[in-house]
Amino acid sequence: MSGKESGYLDMELLRFTTAGSVDDGKSTLIGRLLFDSKAIFEDQMEAIERASIRSGGEDVNLALLTDGLKAEREQGITIDVAYRYFATPKRKFIIADTPGHIQYTRNMVTGASTANAAIILVDARHGVLEQTRRHTYIASLLQIPHIIICVNKMDLVDYKEEVFEQIKADVEDISSKLSVKDVRYVPISALVGDNVVTRSEKMEWYDGPTLMYLLENLHIGSDLNRSDFRMPVQYVIRPQSKEYPDYRGYGGRVVSGSLNVGDTVKVLPSGFTSKVKTIDLFKDSLKTAFAPQSVSVQLEDDIDISRGDMLVKETNGHEPVIGQDIDVMLCWFNDRKMVPRGKYTLRQTTSEMRCMVKSVDYKMNINTLEKDSDDLDVGMNDIVRVKLRTTKPLFFDSYNVNRNTGSLVLIDESTNETVAAGMIV
Amino acid sequence: MDKYQINHLRELEAESIFVIREVAAQFENPVMLFSGGKDSIVMFHLARKAFWPAKVPFPLMHIDTGHNFPETIEYRDNLMEKTGARCIVKYVQDTIDQGKAVEETGINASRNKMQTITLLDAIEQEKFDAAMGGGRRDEEKARAKERFFSHRDEFGQWDPKNQRPELWNLFNAKKNMGEHFRVFPISNWTEMDVWQYIYMEEIELPSLYFTHKREVFQRDGVWMAKAPFMQLKEGEKLEMRDVRCRTIGDVTCTGVTLSTANNIQDIIQEVAATRVTERGGRADDKRSESAMEDRKREGYF
Ligand SMILES: Nc1nc2c(ncn2[C@@H]2O[C@H](COP(=O)(O)OP(=O)(O)OP(=O)(O)O)[C@@H](O)[C@H]2O)c(=O)[nH]1
Ligand SMILES: [Mg+2]
Numbered sequence: 001m002s003g004k005e006s007g008y009l010d011m012e013l014l015r016f017t018t019a020g021s022v023d024d025g026k027s028t029l030i031g032r033l034l035f036d037s038k039a040i041f042e043d044q045m046e047a048i049e050r051a052s053i054r055s056g057g058e059d060v061n062l063a064l065l066t067d068g069l070k071a072e073r074e075q076g077i078t079i080d081v082a083y084r085y086f087a088t089p090k091r092k093f094i095i096a097d098t099p100g101h102i103q104y105t106r107n108m109v110t111g112a113s114t115a116n117a118a119i120i121l122v123d124a125r126h127g128v129l130e131q132t133r134r135h136t137y138i139a140s141l142l143q144i145p146h147i148i149i150c151v152n153k154m155d156l157v158d159y160k161e162e163v164f165e166q167i168k169a170d171v172e173d174i175s176s177k178l179s180v181k182d183v184r185y186v187p188i189s190a191l192v193g194d195n196v197v198t199r200s201e202k203m204e205w206y207d208g209p210t211l212m213y214l215l216e217n218l219h220i221g222s223d224l225n226r227s228d229f230r231m232p233v234q235y236v237i238r239p240q241s242k243e244y245p246d247y248r249g250y251g252g253r254v255v256s257g258s259l260n261v262g263d264t265v266k267v268l269p270s271g272f273t274s275k276v277k278t279i280d281l282f283k284d285s286l287k288t289a290f291a292p293q294s295v296s297v298q299l300e301d302d303i304d305i306s307r308g309d310m311l312v313k314e315t316n317g318h319e320p321v322i323g324q325d326i327d328v329m330l331c332w333f334n335d336r337k338m339v340p341r342g343k344y345t346l347r348q349t350t351s352e353m354r355c356m357v358k359s360v361d362y363k364m365n366i367n368t369l370e371k372d373s374d375d376l377d378v379g380m381n382d383i384v385r386v387k388l389r390t391t392k393p394l395f396f397d398s399y400n401v402n403r404n405t406g407s408l409v410l411i412d413e414s415t416n417e418t419v420a421a422g423m424i425v
Numbered sequence: 426m427d428k429y430q431i432n433h434l435r436e437l438e439a440e441s442i443f444v445i446r447e448v449a450a451q452f453e454n455p456v457m458l459f460s461g462g463k464d465s466i467v468m469f470h471l472a473r474k475a476f477w478p479a480k481v482p483f484p485l486m487h488i489d490t491g492h493n494f495p496e497t498i499e500y501r502d503n504l505m506e507k508t509g510a511r512c513i514v515k516y517v518q519d520t521i522d523q524g525k526a527v528e529e530t531g532i533n534a535s536r537n538k539m540q541t542i543t544l545l546d547a548i549e550q551e552k553f554d555a556a557m558g559g560g561r562r563d564e565e566k567a568r569a570k571e572r573f574f575s576h577r578d579e580f581g582q583w584d585p586k587n588q589r590p591e592l593w594n595l596f597n598a599k600k601n602m603g604e605h606f607r608v609f610p611i612s613n614w615t616e617m618d619v620w621q622y623i624y625m626e627e628i629e630l631p632s633l634y635f636t637h638k639r640e641v642f643q644r645d646g647v648w649m650a651k652a653p654f655m656q657l658k659e660g661e662k663l664e665m666r667d668v669r670c671r672t673i674g675d676v677t678c679t680g681v682t683l684s685t686a687n688n689i690q691d692i693i694q695e696v697a698a699t700r701v702t703e704r705g706g707r708a709d710d711k712r713s714e715s716a717m718e719d720r721k722r723e724g725y726f
Contacts, residue, residue: 240479281474
């Protein structure tokens with residue numbers, strides 16, 4: 001690292017997403033966070049003041065900071081993810097504000113798939129709803145490492161402790177059935193600003209941290225898999241120039257673990273091994289590369305390697321599974337139903353192949369969080385467990401161990417649309 | 426930070442390089458749009474990093490309105506010579522001469538909107554299947570909604586209500602004949618990130634970004650530069666001031682900032698202290714509440 005990178009350039013990046021039912025106050029909360037942390041510019045503020053008046057509101061509607069599409073402003077709901085950014089001296093934040101409406105669940109999953117943390121809002125007046133359950137379940141499926149349940153609109157229930165405690169108990173009931181690691185609870189009012197950035201004086205009974213404090217202090221250092229080296233090859237770099245006649249680098253992103261010059265790596269699917277000759281990033285030669293760096297790796301031996309192959313280290317306990325039959329949890333996104341025994345294009349890491357849905361094992365009942373093996377019809381927003389058969393071997397880890405090598409999407413070959421997200425069991 | 430951690434700028438860099446390599450791998454004939462502004466300069470720098478020591482495996486393309494600051498063109502030509510990259514230049518003037526667009530008239534006339542026609546024409550002519558742009562989500566509220574890989578129909582249009590889900594880092598580049606993609610490798614960068622990165626990487630910039638003396642006048646609260654094709658309204662008068670550009674677009678629609686910052690560190694401090702967004706000075710965005718969304722739907726950058 002050069003000297004320029006220490007000091008004020010040295011911040012951590014935290015990605016978080018909002019979730020929860022329609023109108024629970026997600027966009028308002030993000031507006032409040034941005035406003036109270038002074039991340040809103042004067043011209044943006046003037047613009048949303050004008051827009052608030054035009055839509056007939058009395059006060060400034062902070063949700064308009066993320067609801068930027070014409071259709072969203074007309075309907076007063078969020079339709080697609082909006083990305084917003086702010087920084088405090090400690091961290092830079094990337095926020096994905098996602099829609100609560102069930103019709104746009106796919107956009108919620110889009111925003112949540114890369115998040116370190118999810119803020120799930122619950123309207124204090126309505127408590128846990130079906131969408132709260134669905135989003136909590138999706139957050140656990142996606143293995144979002146940190147979940148913060150914000151009980152919002154406390155101003156509308158006289159800031160009563162019992163309301164907060166009841167909702168907390170209801171959510172605990174759900175989360176005990178799911179695999180979520182780190183769950184926190186904060187009573188807030190996004191509209192007024194209680195416990196968002198500043199502590200509320202109206203809820204003396206709450207002695208936990210504010211939402212902002214949590215976001216700044218969540219421990220994210222161990223969110224990535226740091227032990228199993230995996231690098232899917234994206235692009236083979238061959239300059240064939242006078243200066244570099246024999247350079248042959250494998251360009252890719254280290255998705256987990258780390259790699260040193262001199263290490264022995266194994267190439268999948270061929271199984272050949274070789275030693276690492278150089279690791280390059282532009283004009284810098286590195287001794288070590290680690291997740292999530294993008295680098296170019298040269299090997300000692302001439303092996304036939306192309307896009308879709310994967311470099312892995314065999315020194316570790318885990319090695320990827322290689323196989324053509326996989327068990328997957330699927331979220332279905334499309335209004336065209338899944339076709340039994342249908343064929344789809346499957347993308348995982350940098351490889352693409354065809355696959356067939358061999359069987360549907362069960363569908364999750366979102367209300368009871370129980371498995372339903374009777375109704376196996378798969379439509380929009382269903383979450384199901386399926387068996388897929390691929391046309392060529394896939395190398396993967398289970399999603400729980402490695403988010404990057406265990407995730408996949410299905411594409412409908414007739415419409416080119418991404419119709420499902422899958423997590424390999 | 427521990428040994429196996431990188432800072433926010435390095436993480437953004439790694440993400441952008443990943444996206445650029447995906448474009449090179451998944452498309453047959455991609456192009457990178459280059460305006461000569463800081464965002465496209467950073468994007469091109471990232472592309473060089475992505476393929477080094479090989480050359481960038483796609484051309485750049487500049488949609489030239491003819492209303493540029495001369496410094497931009499000079500910088501562009503120098504950069505191409507130094508890096509050995511190829512830059513295709515398409516002229517809005519040609520689009521006008523072919524009768525495909527009519528020059529706006531009046532005092533606020535701008536060629537900004539016509540760029541879309543020239544751009545879409547160029548994509549069709551050259552059969553580009555992907556065009557990378559330096560748009561950032563923090564710039565504007567419609568941009569905040571954009572995917573990394575953004576699908577365009579055969580008319581080059583964007584349908585913001587019906588975007589493909591984009592999960593993890595799995596980008597779906599499938600399309601029918603005649604359709605194309607816009608890809609935004611620096612989606613997640615803020616203005617501050619861009620400046621800090623320029624500082625860290627010691628990237629050279631056009632002189633326009635640093636303070637210089639220039640004849641300017643005020644219009645709707647924004648300082649504008651004097652240029653041959655700019656007409657003054659009544660009451661507007663030219664003054665010599667110390668200014669710099671915060672963004673570089675057309676002379677007709679880009680405001681300049683009063684500033685004495687002559688190095689990147691000073692600019693970073695200025696950006697940290699400023700209370701208006703960088704597009705706050707751009708007349709093209711001020712036309713209406715949804716000016717950007719409307720232009721993007723039609724196929725703007
Ligand atoms: N009284 C009160 N009202 C709130 C609070 N938070 C949000 N609201 C109101 O609740 C309504 C919905 O807020 P939004 O922020 O748009 O809700 P959302 O969760 O983003 O909705 P979708 O994105 O469409 O799912 C608005 O009228 C807000 O002003 C709160 O803390 N107290
Ligand atoms: Mg919303």
